[in-house]
C-alpha cells in the first residue's frame with residue numbers, strides 16, 4: 584500500500600498524523616503542501632481545502648481524525664485507540680475536544696496571530712488575542728485539569744490518540760506564547776511539561792520550534 588501525507592509540519596492536525604505514523608513505524612511519502620499554496624486540483628483531494636490529507640494507492644482521505652483512525656485499523660500496534668468501548672469513546676471525545684475546542688480557542692488565536700500572521704508581516708490585534716485567550720482558554724483548561732485527576736495520560740495509564748491530539752494543539756499554543764499557568768492548572772501544566780520534555784513529543788517540539796524561530800526571524 585503506497586501512502587502519501589499531504590500537509591505542513593506546523594499544523595497540529597498534520598502533526599497528529601505524523602506522530603501516529605512514526606509510533607506505528609508506517610512507511611509514508613510526504614507532500615508538504617500548505618493551505619496558503621495548495622496545488623491545483625487539491626479540492627479533489629479535500630474539498631474543504633484543508634490539511635492533512637492522506638493518499639492511499641491513488642484514493643484520498645481527509646481529516647486528521649479519520650486518517651488516524653484508519654491508520655489504527657490498518658496497523659493496530661502499538662495501540663493508540665483502546666479497544667475497550669468506553670475507553671475508545673473517551674479517546675474519541677478528547678480527540679474531538681482537542682480538534683474542535685482547543686484548536687479554535689488556543690491555536691487559531693495564539694499561534695495563528697502571533698506566529699503565522701506575524702511571520703507574514705500581517706498586522707494583527709494583540710489586545711483582541713489576549714482577551715480571546717483569557718475568555719476562551721480557562722474553561723477548557725479547567726476541564727482537562729479534572730480529566731487528568733493525577734494521571735500522566737488522559738486515558739488509562741498509557742499514551743493514546745487523546746494525548747497526541749491534545750499535546751499537538753498545546754505545542755502550537757506554546758509557540759504563540761500561550762501555556763496554562765501552573766498555579767491555576769497544576770496538573771495540566773505538569774502533564775504538558777512532562778510530555779513536551781519526553782518522547783514521542785520532545786524531538787518534534789524542538790524541531791518545530793526551530794521552524795517557528797526561522798519563520799519569525801525571516802519576518803524581521
Ligand SMILES: N[C@@H](CCC(=O)N[C@@H](CS)C(=O)NCC(=O)O)C(=O)O
Nearest residue numbers: 594595596618633634635646647648
Ligand atoms: N478537522 C480538520 C481540521 C484541519 C484544519 O483546519 N487544518 C488547517 C491547517 S492547521 C487548514 O488546513 N486550514 C485551512 C483552511 O481552513 O482553509 C482535521 O482534523 O484535519
